[in-house]
Each structure stands twice: as C-alpha cells, then as structure tokens.
Amino acid sequence: MTTLFQQIANGVVLGAVIGLVALGYTMVYGIIQLINFAHGEVFMVGAYGGLATYTWILPRGMRGHWQITLPASMLGGVVVAVIVAVLMERFAYRPLRNAPRLAPLITALGVSVFLQEAVRLFYPDAKSARPFPAMFVGGGMQLPVPGGQVVLPWIRVALVVIAVALAVALQMYVNRSRMGRAMRATAQDRDTARLMGIDPDRVIVLTFILGAALAGVGGVLYGAYQNTINVDMGFQNGIFAFTAAVLGGIGSLRGAVIGAFVIGLIKTLGGQYLPGGTQYDYVWIFVVLILVLVFRPEGLFGEAEKVRA
Amino acid sequence: MNRITSYLRPGMALPLRLIGSVLVVVGALLPWATFVLNRGAYPAKSTLQYFDLPFAVTGFRLHVLLLGLAALVVTFAPVPGRGRILRGLGWGAVLVSAVNVLFIAYYGGGLGAVTVSEIPAFGGIVGLLGGLAVVAGAHAGGIEEPVHLPTGLPRPAAWAVLLVSYAGLLMMVAWTLTAGGQGGVANPYAGAQFLSFLGFAGGLLAALQGAGVLPWIGRLSEDHRPFSIVVLLGCALALPFTGAGTDYWMTVAANIGIYAATAIGLNVVVGLAGMLDIGYVAFLGIGAFVAANLSGAVAAKVDITLPFPVAAVIAAVVAGMFGSIVGSPTLRVRGDYLAIVTLAFGEIFVRTAQNNIGGLTGGPNAIPGVPPVTIAGTGFNEPITIGGTKLPSGVLYYFMIVLLVGLVMGIFANLKNSRIGRAWIAIREDEDVAKAMGISTGRIKILAFMVGASTAGLSGAVFAHKLGTVSYESFKFLESVTLISAVILGGMGTIPGAVLGASLLFVLPEKLREFSDYRLLLFGLALVLIMRFRPQGLVPDKHRRAELAGEDFEGRPLEESVTEQAHLPPAGAVLPGEARA
Numbered sequence: 051m052t053t054l055f056q057q058i059a060n061g062v063v064l065g066a067v068i069g070l071v072a073l074g075y076t077m078v079y080g081i082i083q084l085i086n087f088a089h090g091e092v093f094m095v096g097a098y099g100g101l102a103t104y105t106w107i108l109p110r111g112m113r114g115h116w117q118i119t120l121p122a123s124m125l126g127g128v129v130v131a132v133i134v135a136v137l138m139e140r141f142a143y144r145p146l147r148n149a150p151r152l153a154p155l156i157t158a159l160g161v162s163v164f165l166q167e168a169v170r171l172f173y174p175d176a177k178s179a180r181p182f183p184a185m186f187v188g189g190g191m192q193l194p195v196p197g198g199q200v201v202l203p204w205i206r207v208a209l210v211v212i213a214v215a216l217a218v219a220l221q222m223y224v225n226r227s228r229m230g231r232a233m234r235a236t237a238q239d240r241d242t243a244r245l246m247g248i249d250p251d252r253v254i255v256l257t258f259i260l261g262a263a264l265a266g267v268g269g270v271l272y273g274a275y276q277n278t279i280n281v282d283m284g285f286q287n288g289i290f291a292f293t294a295a296v297l298g299g300i301g302s303l304r305g306a307v308i309g310a311f312v313i314g315l316i317k318t319l320g321g322q323y324l325p326g327g328t329q330y331d332y333v334w335i336f337v338v339l340i341l342v343l344v345f346r347p348e349g350l351f352g353e354a355e356k357v358r359a
Numbered sequence: 360m361n362r363i364t365s366y367l368r369p370g371m372a373l374p375l376r377l378i379g380s381v382l383v384v385v386g387a388l389l390p391w392a393t394f395v396l397n398r399g400a401y402p403a404k405s406t407l408q409y410f411d412l413p414f415a416v417t418g419f420r421l422h423v424l425l426l427g428l429a430a431l432v433v434t435f436a437p438v439p440g441r442g443r444i445l446r447g448l449g450w451g452a453v454l455v456s457a458v459n460v461l462f463i464a465y466y467g468g469g470l471g472a473v474t475v476s477e478i479p480a481f482g483g484i485v486g487l488l489g490g491l492a493v494v495a496g497a498h499a500g501g502i503e504e505p506v507h508l509p510t511g512l513p514r515p516a517a518w519a520v521l522l523v524s525y526a527g528l529l530m531m532v533a534w535t536l537t538a539g540g541q542g543g544v545a546n547p548y549a550g551a552q553f554l555s556f557l558g559f560a561g562g563l564l565a566a567l568q569g570a571g572v573l574p575w576i577g578r579l580s581e582d583h584r585p586f587s588i589v590v591l592l593g594c595a596l597a598l599p600f601t602g603a604g605t606d607y608w609m610t611v612a613a614n615i616g617i618y619a620a621t622a623i624g625l626n627v628v629v630g631l632a633g634m635l636d637i638g639y640v641a642f643l644g645i646g647a648f649v650a651a652n653l654s655g656a657v658a659a660k661v662d663i664t665l666p667f668p669v670a671a672v673i674a675a676v677v678a679g680m681f682g683s684i685v686g687s688p689t690l691r692v693r694g695d696y697l698a699i700v701t702l703a704f705g706e707i708f709v710r711t712a713q714n715n716i717g718g719l720t721g722g723p724n725a726i727p728g729v730p731p732v733t734i735a736g737t738g739f740n741e742p743i744t745i746g747g748t749k750l751p752s753g754v755l756y757y758f759m760i761v762l763l764v765g766l767v768m769g770i771f772a773n774l775k776n777s778r779i780g781r782a783w784i785a786i787r788e789d790e791d792v793a794k795a796m797g798i799s800t801g802r803i804k805i806l807a808f809m810v811g812a813s814t815a816g817l818s819g820a821v822f823a824h825k826l827g828t829v830s831y832e833s834f835k836f837l838e839s840v841t842l843i844s845a846v847i848l849g850g851m852g853t854i855p856g857a858v859l860g861a862s863l864l865f866v867l868p869e870k871l872r873e874f875s876d877y878r879l880l881l882f883g884l885a886l887v888l889i890m891r892f893r894p895q896g897l898v899p900d901k902h903r904r905a906e907l908a909g910e911d912f913e914g915r916p917l918e919e920s921v922t923e924q925a926h927l928p929p930a931g932a933v934l935p936g937e938a939r940a
Binding site: 084085141142145146149151152153154155156157159160161162163164165166167168171285289292296326329330332333336337339340343344345347 | 704840847876877887
C-alpha cells in the first residue's frame, strides 16, 4: 500500500513540473497555433541558467541559505529562459507568421536541436549530466497513509506549492488583467484583435515570455529535486508536457495542469504496475499521446470546457 | 542587399568589374600566409611563394586564379547573362578567399598570419576585396533576365553534350569527395581545403547557371530522358575507377547511398503527400532488425538464414506493414498533430528496441555479426579486380547501392507523375478539395506511408548487411531530424533534391572532422535558416517553388509574371504559342 501512495506522491510532483512546461505549450498554441517544439529546451535552458547563477553569480558564503539561493537561482533561470524564448520568437518564428503551417514546425524542430546542442557544447562539462545543488531544507513531510507513511521531501512539497500557485496566478492574470484580455482576444481572432487596437506581436511576445518564465522556474525546481540535470531533460519533459497539454485540450490553461498531473501519475504508476516496469514508462505516455491525438484531439474535457489562453 | 546595391550606378560597372578581376588574379599570385603554419605548410606549400613562380600556383590559389581570369574574360567578352556570370564568379572568389583567410588566421593564431610578419602576405585580403568588387560590378551593371538557350539540337549533338556534361559531373563528384583528402589527425587542413573547393565549385556552377548552361543541360536531359538515365547510371558506376576509388570513400559513398534511398522514401511522405513524419528513421531500423534476424547473425533470435534478396523483401514488407500502422492515424489527424503522432511512434520504437523486446533487437548489446552479402562465393566486403583494375573493398556494396538508389529514383519518378503521385500532391495542396475531386484520401495517404516505409525497410536491410551490426542507437530521434534536414535542404518533393541533400549532410561531417561536434548544432541552425530564407530547398520543385517562395517556374518573382500577363498583346497579334500551333 505504501508503494502505491509513494508512487502517487511522485506522480503529483512530476505532474507539477510537467504542468509548468505544459502551460507554455498550451498558451503559445492557443495564440498562434504553433507546436513550439523548442519549449522543452527552454525548460532545460532555464535549469542551466539557474545552475549558472548558483555557481558563478551567488557569493559562496550564501550557499547555505535556501532563502537566498532558491529565489536567486529561479530568477536566473527565468531570465535566461525568457531571453532565449524572446530571441527564438523574434528570429525564428515571427518571420514565418504567414508561412505554410509545416514551416514553423520544422523551424521549431531546428531550434530545439540547436538549443540542445548549444548547451551541450558551450556550457562547461554539459556533455554528461551535471549535479545540481539541493538548495532547500532537508528532511521531508511525513504523510500518514493506510499501512504506514510516505515521506515527501520538502523540496518536492515546495515544488508542488509553487507550481500550483503560479498556475493559479497565470489563470487570474489571463482572465482578469487588461493584457490577459488582449491575449484572449488575439487567440480568438488575431485580425479582429488588431482592429480593436491590440498589437498582436506584443501579445505573442508576452505569451512567449510568460511561458518561458514558468518553464524557467520549472527547470530550476526540477534540478533542485532531481539533484542532477542534463541536456536531454528538455526533450523528454517537453514531450510529456505536450502530451499533457493535448490531453487537457490544447489552448486550455486548466486542462494543461490537470493533464500534467494525469501524465505524471501515468508515468509513475505505469512504471510500477504495468508489465515491463520503468523500462516502458515512456512508452505508455507515448501510447496515451497517440490515442488522445487520434481519438480525442480536442482533449479529454471537450470543446465546451476550453478556456483559450 | 538591396540597400547596398542601390548605391551602385551603371557607370561603375566596367571599372569595378575590371579592377575586381585584376585584383582577384593578383591576389592569387601573392603569398597568403606569413609563415609556415605549425602543423605543416598550409595546403600544397603554395602559400609562401611570391612572384618567383607566378604561374605555378596550385590548390586553392589556382582556383582563385581561374576564377579571376574567367571574370577578366567575361568582363570584355560580349556573352549573354554577363552580370549573372560575374556575380557567380565573384562570389566564388569571395568564398574561396574568405574560407582560406579564416582558416589561416585560425591555425596561424590571429590576423598576423594573413597580413605582415616574416613576409607580407596580403593575397587573401586582396582576393577577397577583388571578389567583392566583381560582385558589386555585376550588380552595378544590372542582373539580366535568366538566359534561355535554345534546345532544338540534332540527336548526336545533344547526346555528345550530355555525355560531356555527365562526365564533367562525375569528375566534379570525384574531386569533391577527394578534395582535401581524408580528414583527421594526419591531415589537419582537410576541412579547409574541402570548404575552399566547395566555394570554387559553387562559384563555377553559379556562373554556368548564369550563362544559362545548366538549365540548358537540364532541358536537354529532359528531352533525351532514357539516354540521360543510362549515362548517369554509368557515371555513378564509374566512380570507383576515379580518384575516389578508395576503401574509405567507397564506404562513405555506400552510406550516403543508403541514406539517400531512405530520404527519397521520406520525400514521398513529406514532400509529395505533405505529411511531416518525424519518426521516420524507425522504418530503417525495422528493416535493419528484420534483415539481421533473418540472416543468421550470431545474436539473432530467429534461427534461419535466408538469402539476402529474400530477407530484403521481407524487411521491406514488414516495414511497409508498420508504415500502414503509423499511417493509419492520418485518417483522423492532420498537420502538426500528425507530426507528433509519428514522433511518438518513432520514440516507442526506440524505447522498445532499447529494451530488447522479445529478444529481437539485442537491446544495448545490439545484434552484431550480420554476415555480408555474398554472390558466387565473393563477399561484398572484399576487394575485387575487374579487367586488371584492382577495385577497393566494399565496391560491390557500392554497386549494389547505386543500383538500389537508381531503382528507387526510377520508381519514384514514375510514381510522382502517375495517378497516385498526382493524388498525393493534390492532398498536399488541399485535402478537402482532393476529396471533393473523388480521391479516396485515406487510402492514398496510408499508401504514402507504406511506400515510404518499405523503401526505408529495404535500405535498412542493406544497412544491416553493410554495417554488420544493428543497434537501436542508429535510429534515434536525431537521425530522423537528419533525414528531414536532408529532404528539406535538397528541396521537398524533388528526387534529385533528396539525393543531393543526403549527400551533403553525410559528406560534410566526414570532411569537417574538426567540427564533427558541431554537426547537429549546424543542422538545427540550417533547418531554421532554410525555412526562413530558402524554404523551397536547393533543387526546388516547380509547384513548391510557386507556393513557398512566390516565384514562378522560371525562378522569376510571381508578381512580375503577373504584370507581364497584364501586358497582353493587342487583339489580332499572333501569340508565340499560336504561331507554332
């Protein structure tokens, strides 16, 4: 029994990370109908940005204080991720705004490979996995479950709390603020939005910035709880996040988060209980991805529930 | 570019062209490096020579000299398309000079290596400036309409022209392969020499294109199609008899051939039917694993040994069956969602192969010891002797792969112009309209996947026997990206494009060993840049060109040809087309 609850807890933590990435996927798709394949790489770049901040910018004396290192690393990760995302939008995607639809997807593929290789080649020692500092208080939360207890390290608890808080904040921003309204208008009809005095380019850049910021936070937190990062992490988690976004109905913020938790649970529980074990947990996610895309491309929650970013 | 050319006046054309060509010639004769570089003399020991041996320049300086002399001749000769020719020659000189200046500066540790040190060496900089002046002069004089040479030659003359052209092509390929020699520790300057040669060849080809020669040859070979195919095949088979006939280049050429055939198959799915498949390399893998299992490899799970042709056919059929499975979602999914579905299938293949599913793939241990193909007791990996000429080992594989690529090219050229091929193109252009025209889109789309997949499966069978080891590592996502890059670089929907793209993407890493780490970085960048600046690829398909680049069949911008149509001749005038009718 404990194993089941332990795996559920792991799945929720993984789901929180995936959710942070999935929000960026779903927002960009909602606005410009682009599968930003390179978004997973933004997540990865964010993690390396956080590590770089910790290694080179923060004074060594501060390393023991999580109150400083964690926010500072997250800020560093966010800054790097946002810079990369803005450059990518400006130089790779914007010139293709009116091109045939496969063109931006191929570009996204190219950007993804480029970013992955750039980090691998130019970040010191990035050719193999890099250790990532713990950055948070040790120990964990003890959750009593039937038949024993599950220990959830505090960093994981923090991760879930931060992810959910950011998702709620984003939802409120999109629903309540003036720019949020502009985003929704652009998503519904770009030309009409333009007539209403909205600059679609600004809205699109803002969308990329918001998505990248969340991915940057996600990258740093992922590193802090896995204690290791590598250049492949973006590709894998990017696929998970995309699957989550599709599962929840792409374009929907709430759907992306719910989809992310579902994917997290499928991976951990599938790895535990399905034949083949953890060797095949990726395969189950890809199977889910194919089934959803083929049979329910509008997502599990259907068109009516869809709140476009 | 336009902002720069707007400063040029027609009056500057002649002086710029003259000064430029003279500078290029002079640059070729000046020394290029100030000292002997520490890893040996930079290419062919030619860089330290001064005027003492003015006409004995070799290597890249010979290339620069030839380009300069050609530009000088064209400046005064009244040939059609002069601006275009000069532009090509000028860019050639710029590229060769720039590549060599950069490399000498890089290996020599700074700009001092190309300016003044033990001796003054301004050759590279003079050549570079001269080349730029020629380009500027070409633009100042105006770039003419593309030259259109008439093609109504009598058959013997046309055949002779084609023979000479294809022989030239063969020499070009052999030179390109051998340019700079094999990369690696023994020859640190191979990459530089190769890139420099590419610049030279590119400049020459651009000049020929400008003179209207290349399009002319293209039209001639269209008119004499069967003859061209025979000659081209003969040329490909003759490659081992040229300077490129070494063990090493036969291996490289055979690998290129395998990937070229695979890329042609991918081109059916992506280029013709317009469905992006980013997990395509899985079919190559399926074919390779099937063939490995049926050929009596040591670690094979299936304990039967079939002759190669049978195993290859089975591999193609099995891959085709998987192709129809992967293609079946096309009934419901379109566009970018479909691309993600294919990616998911590709990843599932890699994961299951990595986990050695059913003991069929060997997992991390791979399947080693796949025996080479044999015919009449001779292994395809052994060297052979034909008529007193000793051919390198692997040459039989090369021959087989040339025939395979030829076969695949022939099939697809016919398929493209068949009812099915037109149906694919119709689906690519607009699926709903295609359906309304009575095409059963679902079946035709799945057929595209099946055809593409079985081509890859067939290539996979050759791959397994050629390499002798089949590992899931060879079929990862990045290999799919490489294949997609090959198709897109070459030009979506064109068969020569796929071959050219695959050749470039597999020759370049062989040549540029010192940059092999940057291979994927450059592929990624290339994908972005191609989609941005030349989405139609190097060899554009006619329809694609109109669609993606806004140019008509002749390469003119579409708007121009529309305005031309607006200037209709007055009523009663005889249109050129009608005169012939």
